Amino acid sequence: MNIDQVDYDGLIPNNVALGQDVRVKRALEKWHPGYLNWWNDMGPEGFQESLVYLRTAVSVDPKGWAKFDYVRMPEYRWGVLLAPQMEGRKVNFGTHKGEPAWQDVPGEYRAMLRRLVVIQGDTEPASVEQQRYLGKTAPSLYDMRNLFQVNVEEGRHLWAMVYLLQKYFGTDGREEAEALLQRRSGDPDTPRMLGAFNEKTPDWLSFFMFTYFTDRDGKMQLEALAQSGFDPLSRTCRFMLTEEAHHMFVGETGVTRVVQRTCEAMKEAGIKDPNEIEKVRKLGVIDLPTIQKKANLHFSLTLDLFGNEISTNAANAFHAGLKGRYREERLKDDHQLESGTYPVLRLIDGKIQNQDAPALSALNMRLRDDYVVDANAGVGRWNKVIESFGIPFEIKLPHVAFHRHIGEFSSIKADVNGHLMSDEQWKKHRGDFLPTDDDKDFIESLMRPQMEIGKFASWIAPPKVGIDNKSGDFEYVKIA
Numbered sequence: 001m002n003i004d005q006v007d008y009d010g011l012i013p014n015n016v017a018l019g020q021d022v023r024v025k026r027a028l029e030k031w032h033p034g035y036l037n038w039w040n041d042m043g044p045e046g047f048q049e050s051l052v053y054l055r056t057a058v059s060v061d062p063k064g065w066a067k068f069d070y071v072r073m074p075e076y077r078w079g080v081l082l083a084p085q086m087e088g089r090k091v092n093f094g095t096h097k098g099e100p101a102w103q104d105v106p107g108e109y110r111a112m113l114r115r116l117v118v119i120q121g122d123t124e125p126a127s128v129e130q131q132r133y134l135g136k137t138a139p140s141l142y143d144m145r146n147l148f149q150v151n152v153e154e155g156r157h158l159w160a161m162v163y164l165l166q167k168y169f170g171t172d173g174r175e176e177a178e179a180l181l182q183r184r185s186g187d188p189d190t191p192r193m194l195g196a197f198n199e200k201t202p203d204w205l206s207f208f209m210f211t212y213f214t215d216r217d218g219k220m221q222l223e224a225l226a227q228s229g230f231d232p233l234s235r236t237c238r239f240m241l242t243e244e245a246h247h248m249f250v251g252e253t254g255v256t257r258v259v260q261r262t263c264e265a266m267k268e269a270g271i272k273d274p275n276e277i278e279k280v281r282k283l284g285v286i287d288l289p290t291i292q293k294k295a296n297l298h299f300s301l302t303l304d305l306f307g308n309e310i311s312t313n314a315a316n317a318f319h320a321g322l323k324g325r326y327r328e329e330r331l332k333d334d335h336q337l338e339s340g341t342y343p344v345l346r347l348i349d350g351k352i353q354n355q356d357a358p359a360l361s362a363l364n365m366r367l368r369d370d371y372v373v374d375a376n377a378g379v380g381r382w383n384k385v386i387e388s389f390g391i392p393f394e395i396k397l398p399h400v401a402f403h404r405h406i407g408e409f410s411s412i413k414a415d416v417n418g419h420l421m422s423d424e425q426w427k428k429h430r431g432d433f434l435p436t437d438d439d440k441d442f443i444e445s446l447m448r449p450q451m452e453i454g455k456f457a458s459w460i461a462p463p464k465v466g467i468d469n470k471s472g473d474f475e476y477v478k479i480a
């Protein structure tokens with residue numbers, strides 16, 4: 001079989017010759033009904049019978065890998081797709097640098113590798129669960145379609161990790177695959193593994209912020225895992241990154257369109273001061289300070305996903321050649337990091353300051369730094385829109401010490417500029433930085449569905465171009 005092409009004949013589309021791998025094929029076929037039950041119980045509420053204009057991967061060739069068509073979500077062809085194997089690929093970092101990449105799990109790293117795969121896998125269904133109710137308040141059919149596209153692809157990413165568990169981790173892999181269907185986002189007894197995936201995504205602004213900020217953590221972690229010396233993981237993550245790009249596009253353009261609509265409405269009403277919140281809200285759009293608060297919330301929750309700044313887990317995974325740095329192959333050093341240092345922002349004598357730490361221990365910090373640079377780029381594009389209307393307001397990412405629950409700053413309170421605060425001050429000013437109940441109620445009041453073809457809710461501008469180059473009045477979802 002040509003690796004670029006996906007075999008659609010069996011129950012599970014794949015480019016891994018599943019037909020010749022009877023044990024894994026059976027294991028996945030056995031897991032499949034449980035997955036569909038999970039999708040029906042925890043996937044998008046309603047719309048399961050609707051025809052959604054979705055893209056499905058038909059090849060792993062970066063040019064032209066997807067085809068678009070109307071699909072009922074439960075009939076989406078979730079499959080197992082790996083990027084093509086690279087001839088002669090080597091382990092590119094850590095103590096095994098230069099050895100041939102592993103096609104099987106190295107025995108001594110089995111537990112570490114399984115943990116990484118399970119954590120990655122756990123985030124995928126979690127995000128679908130978090131976004132479960134959003135279809136009902138979609139601001140347009142275009143947005144609804146994008147939501148469902150993101151959801152089915154997160155489902156596919158779960159399949160990607162489950163394939164690795166079933167193929168390479170025997171009985172315990174099978175048990176982990178089952179457990180991925182049992183945990184639930186936000187459940188007090190069986191929560192998802194990482195903090196941000198147990199938070200709510202209650203409205204569409206949160207959805208756009210989540211796909212902008214949190215899916216971008218996905219990008220960074222997948223880039224780091226794509227470096228893995230365990231070749232099947234690397235190939236899996238490389239293809240997932242292709243899909244992930246669309247999710248961040250949905251987030252970035254979603255926030256852009258919200259900002260655009262707010263600025264347009266302010267201009268039409270002759271409001272120049274962005275802090276005239278009540279006046280702006282009366283126009284049926286979301287004021288810029290509230291958009292800033294949502295960005296503060298989702299950015300800070302996402303920073304927690306990078307783990308502790310100083311981490312032996314991260315050091316061990318790098319040393320073992322399992323998880324690299326962001327775009328490891330482009331970095332110019334020895335790729336072993338036995339002796340170098342890296343500056344880590346820490347709390348020293350009550351002050352936030354940089355301190356050099358062994359580079360190997362500081363890998364989470366480094367990936368987080370790369371993330372912040374990447375996240376800042378899109379924020380700059382949001383600000384260009386505001387600037388084009390001449391409104392004196394700039395969206396800014398808060399300081400990394402702000403509102404943290406994991407790592408160095410989890411034990412302190414800091415404002416968005418990184419100034420330390422007492423608990424009292426924090427209580428008093430929390431609502432200046434993070435959405436208050438009033439803000440939430442206001443946003444919720446705007447979340448009225450707009451399901452007429454080609455129409456958009458009052459608080460969001462239409463996109464510049466449609467999906468798959470479709471026109472503005474294209475019926476992205478045929479609601480059943």
Ligand code: BYC
Nearest residue numbers: 120123127194195214215218221304305307308311313314
């Ligand atoms: N919440 O040594 P540390 C995505 C735990 S998103 C709860 O710093 P490490 C997506 C940690 O597990 C990308 N617990 O940990 C986006 C450890 O516990 P144990 C997902 C946390 O391993 C949108 C202990 O604290 N992929 O794809 O260096 C939609 C010590 O911590 C948290 C990955 O994350 C937390 N936030 O760093 C859909 C890649 N942080 O084991 C999808 C795989 C830490 O000692 N995961 N802890 O009991 C990893 O590489 C790492 O495990 C982490 C944590 C970066 C998550």
